Amino acid sequence: MGHKYCFSVDMRTTIVCGMLGSGKTTFIGNVLKESKERTVVLVNDFGSAGIDGEILSVDGIDTVELPSGCVCCTLKFDLITTIEKIIKKFDPLSLYIEPSGVASPSGVLEALESLNISNVLVVGIIDATEFIDIYESEMYGNFFIDQVARSDVLLINKTDLTGSGNVERTLKILQEMNGKAIMIPTVNAEMDHIPKHRDNIKKVTGSPCHDVHLSSLSFIIRNKSPLSVLNDLFENLSSGTYGNVVRAKALVHTDEGPFRFDLSFGHLSVEPFRSSITDSRLVVIGSSLNEMKLSEDIDN
Helix, strand or coil: CCCCCCCCCCCEEEEECCCCCCCHHHHHHHHHCCCCEEEEECCCCCCCCCHHHHHHHHHEEEECCCCCCCCCCHHHHHHHHHHHHHHHHCCCCEEEEEECCCCCHHHHHHHEEEEECCCEEEEEEEEEHHHHHHHHCCCCCHHHHHHHHCCCCCEEEEEHHHHHHHHHHHHHHHHHHHHCEEEEECCCCCCCCCCCCCCCCCCCCCCCCCCCCCEEEEEEEECEHHHHHHHHHHHHHHHHCEEEEEEEEEEEEEEEEEEEEEECEEEEEEEEEECCCCEEEEEEEEEEHHHHHHHHHCCC
């Protein structure tokens, strides 16, 4: 690009990173529920349907989406230009960036550095029910390590869904990976307050991108589809009928009203959605996905 951008802003920027389904969107929603200052959330969904942005928008939060890619690599230039536009249009006091669950925060920090934005806090959300297995399997490689190592604050989330011994072991491993981070066990990604931001951007070189081969499929679902049929579909997604699914999420106007579906590493949540849904849609993230069979089952 050849030149530095420069903005004279006091904007506080929070990068919220974490594995797929760890609770990033829930955390941002909790933090901003009572906020009265000018805030914008920039969401980078791995899939093209932009579901997380609509979830946050229900609470009246200004949300900008960067779908269909990863901000740590293919979308880095888009990230820079989008932040420029956000500052010019909204002049926010606070910006939250939610990268895809398979993104490295180092790439986002590089983009912010090029904009001379330094008042930055990195919050990492850790799923206590999955962390040990992911860590021991080494299945997510560099970007997983980068998420932990770059975090100023680590929320060990979903502590109510696992044993205290597992939480203690998770904390011990995280201390070894990043002893400087503030570590806070949480339920539903709730915390009393966020630690203060600090000028923590340093020159980042050779930032790792994700080296796990995941693919994303997006589908349009007919409005007023039977809730029971969608429940069966998500059970099949969970059981491996369509391949190795690590995450699936949907907003659907069912025959019983609007619903939100969220499948993460075998854990399924189905709950009514608090707003009308115009375009019912599904995003599936995983490997070795059988797109043809899934598409046929959705259409039938």
